Amino acid sequence: MKKPIGVIDSGVGGLTVVHELMRQLPKEPLIYLGDTERCPYGPRTEEEVKQFTWEMVHFLLKKNIKMLVIACNTATAFAINDLHEKLDIPVIGVIKPGARAAIKSTENDYIGIIGTEGTIRSEAYNDALRQIKSEIEVLSLACPAFAPMVEKGLLEGPEARRVVEKSLVPISKHDKMDTLILGCTHYPLLKDTIQEVVGEDIKVISSSEETARETSTTLDIHQIADDDDQSPLHQFYATGDLEIFIDITQRIFKDSQFEVLTIKHADL
Structure with missing residues (x-):
């Protein structure tokens, strides 16, 4: 067609x-x-x-x-x-496809989600994950600084690293999480920096x-x-x-x- x-x-x-x-x-x-x-x-x-x-x-x-x-x-x-x-x-x-990709990735059923305030507030990812697998543990974090940073074209370098490190402090302390959903389509443009901050042991998932x-x-x-x-x-x-x-x-x-x-x- x-x-x-x-x-x-x-x-x-x-x-x-x-x-x-x-x-x-x-x-x-x-x-x-x-x-x-x-x-x-x-x-x-x-x-x-x-x-x-x-x-x-x-x-x-x-x-x-x-x-x-x-x-x-x-x-x-x-x-x-x-x-x-x-x-x-x-x-x-993009939410259900992202949830399915994370379920395929996780080995211990402990999944983190980062997204905008609206997405995190809606709990749409939590619902989508638990509809697939009810025993999933979910850790959610709003990262409101990321999308505006991407819109300005700031995708890498020391300033991007500083913002990402500061934003991810609340989930960096959790050692059970093995999979992290990039719950905003802006975030894959920061994927390399996010991966560096959370470490190579965490699988970083985009819904794309x-x-x-x-x-x-x-x-x-x-x-x-x-x-x-x-x-x-x-x-x-x-x-x-x-x-x-x-x-x-x-x-x-x-x-x-x-x-x-x-x-x-x-x-x-």
Whole structure:
């Protein structure tokens, strides 16, 4: 089916999911919308997150998307049930795929979760993990400094290391945890630094790969996969300043064909 897959996020973090979608589904055209102007979503109310999410969805529906991927943990936590109920296209979030990946990884059923304030407050990961395996022990920690740091393009170096070390102090003391979920799609852009801080014994899990696999399966189930052999042109939209967005996009996507465009959130 020659229609694009729509992907939304609060900012640049969802590009980590897009990267994996492009790797696993190279024939599928993608339209990405990052709400960089209003990022982060973590401190916002559930009502605000739902409103902003629906504004992005309506924009992408005008682009005739065949499927929606919510590449934002906070938006997934607060809005996915409403989207499932009201949309007539398949909708994939990042929380259940992330939970499944962590369950596969853990050897002692002791899993840590770091995310935005909204995601941690919702306990969506706790619920998703325990729906799969009720005896899982869960340690949750909000890291509100991470997403704004990524949005500024600060992904590595001494300053990033200092912020990560300070933020992770509460979970660094727990020696039982063997798996850590990056419960925000911004965090994989800090994965190397996070791994250094928590140590090599901890498996650091991103939901990106599992989300892409679920997307692939859903395309097959609904028989809407694109079988065109021509390399697709992807479109990336941002609501805020494009300079940092383009810089991070170029760091992640080196050889892919894409165009970066701007859209004001007032026009969503």
